[in-house]
Amino acid sequence: MPQYKLIYFKTTGIAELARYLFSYADQDFEDVRHDITTWPKFQRETPYGVLPLLEIDGKVYNQSLAIGRYLAKEFNLTGSNKLEDLEIDSMVDTINDYRSVFSQYLWEANKTAKSKRKEQLVQEKLPFYLNRFEDRVKANGGYFVGGKLTWADLWFVSLKPYLDFVIGFDTLKNHAALTEHANKINAIPNIKKWLDTRPTECCIQEFLDAKQQD
Amino acid sequence: MPQYKLIYFKTTGIAELARYLFSYADQDFEDVRHDITTWPKFQRETPYGVLPLLEIDGKVYNQSLAIGRYLAKEFNLTGSNKLEDLEIDSMVDTINDYRSVFSQYLWEANKTAKSKRKEQLVQEKLPFYLNRFEDRVKANGGYFVGGKLTWADLWFVSLKPYLDFVIGFDTLKNHAALTEHANKINAIPNIKKWLDTRPTECCIQEFLDAKQQD
The missing domain is CATH 1.20.1050.10 (Glutathione S-transferase Yfyf (Class Pi); Chain A, domain 2)
Known part of the structure; x- marks a missing residue:
């Protein structure tokens, strides 16, 4: 079974699709969440300066919808032709x-x-x-x-x-x-379990406030 | 063989991918091109008010990259896993x-x-x-x-x-x-043939000019 590490922010946004897919399939994944204190340093390590990223056995992939399509294939949520x-x-x-x-x-x-x-x-x-x-x-x-x-x-x-x-x-x-x-x-049921337990902390406002001060 | 009709504007833009794919595969397609005179009327017939559309045997599909991915599968230009x-x-x-x-x-x-x-x-x-x-x-x-x-x-x-x-x-x-x-x-060779013969008329400027007058 591959090791999955999802890297995004402390919010749902465009990474919640991957989290839904992992939850639906009852697949463990590491759920790394950045905020305004950790992001500026980490941003320099990303391929294109944006998140989410998915690491599969240590190899980094980017783009939320490409990641979503891949996981959907793995977990049988794509089409039949x-x-x-x-x-x-x-x-x-x-x-x-x-x-x-x-x-x-x-x-x-x-x-x-x-x-x-x-x-x-x-x-x-x-x-x-x-x-x-x-x-x-x-x-x-x-x-x-x-x-x-x-x-x-x-x-x-x-x-x-x-x-x-x-x-x-x-x-x-x-x-x-x-x-x-x-x-x-x-x-x-697997999605309900995720919704009942997922982190609720949200970092959007702090990024908006920082933008305002620029 | 399916009948393909590609619908876009008189320009390359985000539909040129499909035209490249058809040309690469030497696949016939109907290449419908709108301009500012025909677009306002046709827009009301589109699913989401935007182009390109691809008709496959009369059924309409939208979104340039979804269309590109489908044609790439048909013409063996996707990945091997x-x-x-x-x-x-x-x-x-x-x-x-x-x-x-x-x-x-x-x-x-x-x-x-x-x-x-x-x-x-x-x-x-x-x-x-x-x-x-x-x-x-x-x-x-x-x-x-x-x-x-x-x-x-x-x-x-x-x-x-x-x-x-x-x-x-x-x-x-x-x-x-x-x-x-x-x-x-x-x-x-098949792409060169397309480049040597494709229409060169471009409608972008007329849409920009019309926007300016709004």
């Missing part, structure tokens, strides 16, 4: 486009631009994506692709706490099928 | 991070912010990524992963005309190994 994997991959990248709108708003340094981004996010982008995701889950037997659990479902659900934090409300409050989908995924 | 595919996927997404810096600069509406983005792109981001890519290609027998041609190589090389256009100079001018890599890929 190439066309189904194309659907899953395209759903995963579209969910990532949705996530990016939140991240761009969160890290926007200019106050006027930030306020404009928030308005666009809440009024336009959030309903645009979620209405389409809601229709998709309804049309696919309660899952994103193929009427069964895949890593696209874990990706969407694992992002929710981060997106809720960024925007300050329950992102799924107007979408009943997506709320039911999230509850169903989070009730899978 | 799951760990090699993880390396390829992580390289592809890192190249996409590099590309995103150019796109963010290109489409920035605010003049001051745009000028700041350009400085950061030229002074910091471009050398940051390209120095690392150059080292990687040197250390991997002239390719990005595993000492052999994969779709990560086609992704990087297919983006060059777009990135050169955005920044106004040869992005690889200070990187001999990456220049040699691009020349080698572009000399593959």
Whole structure:
């Protein structure tokens, strides 16, 4: 069995997908979490200055979605053929486009631009994506692709706490099928066990505050 | 043999990867190209308001990299095992991070912010990524992963005309190994045939001009 070490920050964000996948498969992993005190020094040791990283038996890999796809293959959460994997991959990248709108708003340094981004996010982008995701889950037997659990479902659900934090409300409050989908995924026993025990400390605010002082 | 229809704009951009893949495999495809006159009407028919799309026997798929990965599997340009595919996927997404810096600069509406983005792109981001890519290609027998041609190589090389256009100079001018890599890929006979015959009309400027008038 390989030794896994996941390296990210003290938060859920784009590494929570890997943590969901490890938990789903009941696979042990070392869960290294940086904050603003340890990150500047460690950043110089990373391949491209960003996290997450996954070490597999000591070899370092980067990119959250590449890592997620690899683990999904290991733990049987990919499609059953190439066309189904194309659907899953395209759903995963579209969910990532949705996530990016939140991240761009969160890290926007200019106050006027930030306020404009928030308005666009809440009024336009959030309903645009979620209405389409809601229709998709309804049309696919309660899952994103193929009427069964895949890593696209874990990706969407694992992002929710981060997106809720960024925007300050329950992102799924107007979408009943997506709320039911999230509850169903989070009730899978191995995932529920992870949610009941995962660390809750969050370092996002300290990075935001430091950015403000720059 | 499936019927392929690729739908994008009159430019290379993020759809040129699929065109490279089809050309490499000598696979016929319908190459639909929108411009500012046809796009607004067609946009309403797309799943998420963005291109490229690939139709396979009439079924529509979205997301350039999901499409690229699928075609790479069909045309034997993926890895030989799951760990090699993880390396390829992580390289592809890192190249996409590099590309995103150019796109963010290109489409920035605010003049001051745009000028700041350009400085950061030229002074910091471009050398940051390209120095690392150059080292990687040197250390991997002239390719990005595993000492052999994969779709990560086609992704990087297919983006060059777009990135050169955005920044106004040869992005690889200070990187001999990456220049040699691009020349080698572009000399593959089926790809050379594509480069010699592909449409050269480019619609980016008309979209930029329209944005300016908003």
